[in-house]
Amino acid sequence: MPRDTLTAEQIVSAAITLLDEEGLDGLNMRALGNRLESAATAIYWHIKTKDELVRLAGDAIWTEIELPDLDGTEWRDAATAMATGLHEMLTRHPWFGQALGSHLMYGPGKAQYDDRSLELYEQAGFAPADADRAAATVFIYVAGSTLGSAAQVSLSRRLSRSGRDADQVLDDTMTKAKEVAMDYPNLRKRLATTAAEEYGAAPDSTFDFGLQTILDGLQSRLTPPR
Numbered sequence: 001m002p003r004d005t006l007t008a009e010q011i012v013s014a015a016i017t018l019l020d021e022e023g024l025d026g027l028n029m030r031a032l033g034n035r036l037e038s039a040a041t042a043i044y045w046h047i048k049t050k051d052e053l054v055r056l057a058g059d060a061i062w063t064e065i066e067l068p069d070l071d072g073t074e075w076r077d078a079a080t081a082m083a084t085g086l087h088e089m090l091t092r093h094p095w096f097g098q099a100l101g102s103h104l105m106y107g108p109g110k111a112q113y114d115d116r117s118l119e120l121y122e123q124a125g126f127a128p129a130d131a132d133r134a135a136a137t138v139f140i141y142v143a144g145s146t147l148g149s150a151a152q153v154s155l156s157r158r159l160s161r162s163g164r165d166a167d168q169v170l171d172d173t174m175t176k177a178k179e180v181a182m183d184y185p186n187l188r189k190r191l192a193t194t195a196a197e198e199y200g201a202a203p204d205s206t207f208d209f210g211l212q213t214i215l216d217g218l219q220s221r222l223t224p225p226r
Contacts, residue, residue, distance in 0.1 A: 006036065010036065011036065011043055012053070014032055014036050016057045016060060018031060023095045023153075027054070029050065051104075056107070058099050059105065059109040059110055060107075061089055061109070062109030062110045063109045064092075065088075065089050066085055067116045068081045070123055075123060076219065079121075082113070082138075087142050091146055097147060098154070100143070114135070117135040118132070125222045126218075130221070138211070138215075141210060141214055178191060
């Protein structure tokens with residue numbers, strides 16, 4: 001695709017797809033050019049560096065989150081919707097968590113989310129500084145809750161590239177981990193029940209439990225002391 005018909009939006013969209021499939025390590029201008037049927041030089045005409053491309057891709061995915069209308073919406077419902085949307089976005093794009101730790105990320109997509117988040121907590125009754133803290137607390141929880149799934153995607157990709165059966169390696173590792181756990185009384189007792197399986201089988205329930213617990217704590221700060 002010639003550079004005069006290629007657009008920055010097309011490049012960013014293709015980069016997101018490539019990042020989803022190959023991760024940060026798999027993103028390079030040559031691979032992206034092949035996907036776009038364009039020379040790498042045409043991409044550089046629009047976006048000068050890989051870091052800038054990651055920043056643009058990272059900002060674009062924030063717009064996937066549907067932001068609630070705060071008029072007439074109870075603040076906890078709005079907070080739950082925003083946190084759930086963020087969790088779903090991070091799960092769809094497991095590379096983004098790594099990018100947050102290795103790239104400077106900013107742009108209108110993230111700013112729009114942050115702006116609505118601050119508005120939400122201020123409307124709920126938090127003072128400005130506490131609204132910042134509330135928004136940050138929820139964000140840190142949501143981001144942390146996706147680390148496990150993102151790490152598994154990254155590990156599976158790395159194992160597959162080396163020619164190993166990722167599922168078999170993970171199964172073998174879990175077997176070894178259970179053998180180690182049997183030396184510890186509380187872990188041994190838990191493994192003898194269905195609790196561990198129930199926990200692992202319902203990640204969405206686990207996420208919602210943690211989120212609602214955090215919102216319970218935040219709500220308690222809005223309740224006047226008796």
